[in-house]
Amino acid sequence: MLKSLGRKIKDSLKRTRSVLIDPLRDLVTGRRLDETLIKEIEGVLLRADVGVQATRRLIDGLRADVKAGKLSKGEDAIGYLKRSVSAMWPPEDLSLNYAAEGPTVLLVTGVNGVGKTTTIAKLCHALREDGKTVLLGACDTFRAGAVRQLEVWAERMGVDVVRGQQGGDPAAVAFDACAAGASRGVDIVILDTAGRLQTQESLMRQLEKIAKVAGKSIEGAPHETLLVLDSTSGQNAVAQAEHFAKAVPLSGLVITKLDGTAKGGVVIAVREACGVPVKFIGVGETAEDLQPFDPEAFVEGLFGPAAESA
Ligand SMILES: Nc1nc2c(ncn2[C@@H]2O[C@H](COP(=O)(O)OP(=O)(O)OP(=O)(O)O)[C@@H](O)[C@H]2O)c(=O)[nH]1
């Protein structure tokens, strides 16, 4: 499902490149890789939202390689960063985890406005292109207009939505959606949920309940619990990933809005902070603007030479 398009990824990282690789190149060109330069590189990484933890590890490694005589020119730092960031994603399966039998249930969560519903529409689009049948569960019974928003996408895509009462129990909608998915024999059930802050205890418990109830309806569900993070929120996204991962077992992350931000370095920060794999990235507002996370294309997009303007 979904082919990674290096150019689309690179294009979406344009603004991030302007605070990361562009200033790095300006800094290192023709200079010796000494402590002054290392400190300046550290400053660029921090400003580009790579995060304190990842930056520290990368800079310590850089310093060690310089001490060991492996690197000496300023330009060497770029190759080092590219290699070290690549090594953060050893080969792992980043595709969706499908149920062995019966519908696969995807639970989508995250804080308010990060792009959950839009991501569901994009996933739905990609799955439909793949010939899969999809049913949506409108478990955001909280926000007025949330169900309608999902229904508008669903109509465009030609898929059905299971809904409940406004203000009703979202877990009940999850149960009904899974049950309907099983009885209709659909391939995928995707559950949309209301935005919740990671610090809202009762809402985090509600999320646990939604997951549990889905599992009562379909064995092994949810087969994927995807946390959606908005890249424009920078280091706050890291805190969200850490907190949600403690509340529910997450199987994947979706990092949205990379197209409009200079904070794409946050993908590195999130990776360093929690082991949950980034499975998809959002690179725009239309149904086609979802990309599978491709570490190689991502690192090339961040640190590689500029895209040709074709
Ligand atoms: N540029 C850009 N905008 C996006 C992306 N993903 C989502 N958006 C926009 O972000 C806004 C919020 O998206 P929603 O999908 O409603 O977010 P949500 O998490 O469901 O919001 P709540 O249900 O209110 O918590 C919308 O205007 C989307 O068009 C993306 O990858 N890129």
Ligand SMILES: [Mg+2]
């Ligand atoms: Mg929503």
